[in-house]
Amino acid sequence: MNAIPPFDADLLRRYDGPGPRYTSYPTAPQFSSAFGESDFREAAKLSNGDPIPRRLSLYVHVPFCFSPCFYCGCNRVITRDHSRADVYLTRLVREVAMVAPLFDRDRDVVQLHLGGGTPNFLNASQLGEMMESLSRHFHFSSSPKRDFSIELDPRCVGSSDIEALAFLGFNRASLGVQDFDPVVQAAVNRIQSVEETLAVIDACRKHGFRSVNVDLIYGLPAQTAAGFGRTLDTVIAARPDRLAVYSYAHLPQLFRPQKQIDASQLPDPEAKLGLLQLAIEKLSLAGYRYIGMDHFALPDDELSLAQEHDGLHRNFMGYTTHADCDLIGLGVSAISHIGDSYSQNPRDLPAWEAAIDNGRLPVWRGMMLWADDVLRADLIQQLMCRSEIDIAALEARHGIHFATYFEEDLQRLQSLAADGLVTIEATRIRATARGRLLLRIIAACFDRYLHQPRSEPARFSKMI
Ligand code: SF4
Structure with a gap:
């Protein structure tokens, strides 16, 4: 299939x-500021009262990045000031301490995902502090099937960092690549070598990560079939378990960093379709399966197996094998899905900080589902x-x-x-x-x- x-x-x-793209239905633009802190508390309470309360999935957003990629539409803060991570972490720990007691302690956390921004902006000791706080306030499942994943920027992570992540319990990684073509990398302000990327994939495998995902983007400025084809060949040779091949949408009016992209360098619609065709043909030949919505996986990857056995699920983090979890989002802009409710933290850092500093749950908007x-x-x-x-x-x-x-x-x-x-x-x-x-x-x-x-x-x- x-x-x-x-x-x-x-x-x-x-x-x-x-x-x-339906990582949720209704989609986030339908969320309303009429949904607030008391609604979140009520949703958590109701979810505990289910005959069999759902297990938990945690998403933690780390907004910081060292430098701006021009195509980026993520919620992120560009800085080289590492002390900002400490300040952020202090508040994150406070948020965890406020949110976790709303959920019954016997509800296992079977999935954890760190996204961003660049989660590995936090160093090993900061990540250790965060994990200590999460494991103290929530009950981490001890099942070997639990998924603890992190998005990694290969430009700023080394083998010893991967070893530390494995020690902290992470077993899945997702690496941003986009395109290895140096001309494209210059046009999008993301210079990243093949060597440093492959070294991270190797380190993940060496330290027992269950899967590695690589993100690529087609439709970037100066992208050509020849260059993207070489990128695909290089990535396929490294045999990541999962691949996401996203379409670049040029919306500079919505995403300010994209204003720095020279629109005249963008491939025209026909050339862009050609890039997608190239990716599909090469991945098909290499034996990858199509999971859905830009995602591909090797036949023995858990996503492929779950799809065959009707165990696949889709949420804000993409495809997962953990159906029927309540999702708790922590950190700036994070989204929660508790029972029949969605809610989102403020997208701007000062608003999220102010809520935490005032001892309030940082609920910005959300909705109860009809x-x-x-x-x-x-x-x-x-x-x-x-x-x-x-x-x-x-x-x-x-x-x-x-x-x-x-x-x-x-x-x-x-x-x-x-x-x-x-x-x-x-x-x-x-x-x-x-x-x-x-x-x-x-x-x-x-x-x-x-x-x-x-x-x-x-x-x-x-x-x-
Ligand atoms: S693409 Fe990733 S690393 Fe680049 S600015 Fe956006 S969030 Fe940061």
Whole structure:
């Protein structure tokens, strides 16, 4: 099922365009400042009261980076002042101490992810302090299947750092690469050698990391098929367990660093499609599987196996094998998903700092999900992880008659079916092989917020 889909330039050209990537449904723009600290506390309390409370997944955001990559759309602070990490850590530890007691102590943490920014801006001793605080306030699972992962910038991490991370319990790493072509690296202000990158991959393996992911980006300035092809060959030869190949979206009005990119150097849409085609062909030949939404994995990687056995899940951190966890986000801009609620910490550092300094949970915005949201989130989750919608399962879980409930959505889907992206059967809606590269377009047909203004769903009551 998860072979890499065939490349269909015509279809991709037609459906190319911005749109949600559905790491959550509803997506973050729907969050509201009406959701506050007391709502977060209530959601945590309710989640403890579930007959079988979910296990926990922690996300910690470290916002600092040493230098700005011009393509970047992340929430980050550029600085070379290491003392800022200490100041940040002090508040992070306070946030952990405020948030953790809201969750029953016997709820195991089976997943931890450090993202950024550059998490390895924190040195080994600072990371040790952070882990000590987390493990003191939460209960870390001792299962060998727990996933403790970290995003690494290979430009500023050495073998001894990787050894220290392994000692602290980290067993997965994700490395930013983007493109090894020196011309591209100069154009995006990210100079990173092949040698230092491969050394980090080797060190992760030597110190027992269960998997290494590499991020690449296509559509960057000055990128060529020849140069990106060499990057792909180099990366594939290193055999990372997972690869993410993202499309660069040039939105300088939204992401200020991108103003420093010379737009005249960007590949035109045809050339950009060619880069994606190259990546798909090379990864396919090298035996990688397509997980969904830009993600690829080796056949024996846990994501591939989970996809085969219906155990794949998608959340703010991407694809994971840990379904049914409550996600607690810590640090500036971090997002939580507790029960049927989403919430987000302030995106700007001073606002997050002020909340912590005043002894408040730093909840900036969020939302409680309506029954309609929960149903559609379930549907989109199925689509993103299994490339199909099991109609009977949704009807049974949510007490609806699918064809009646989704009448308008199914009408929207007709043109996609006519274009060969999906097949619609009585019991299942399936993305075709061609449609699997366009899952977000299929999902968007079921996104109520794209098609109706924000209001209580008219069909909120369940229909049998
Ligand atoms: S791409 Fe990564 S390392 Fe570069 S500025 Fe953005 S968060 Fe920092």
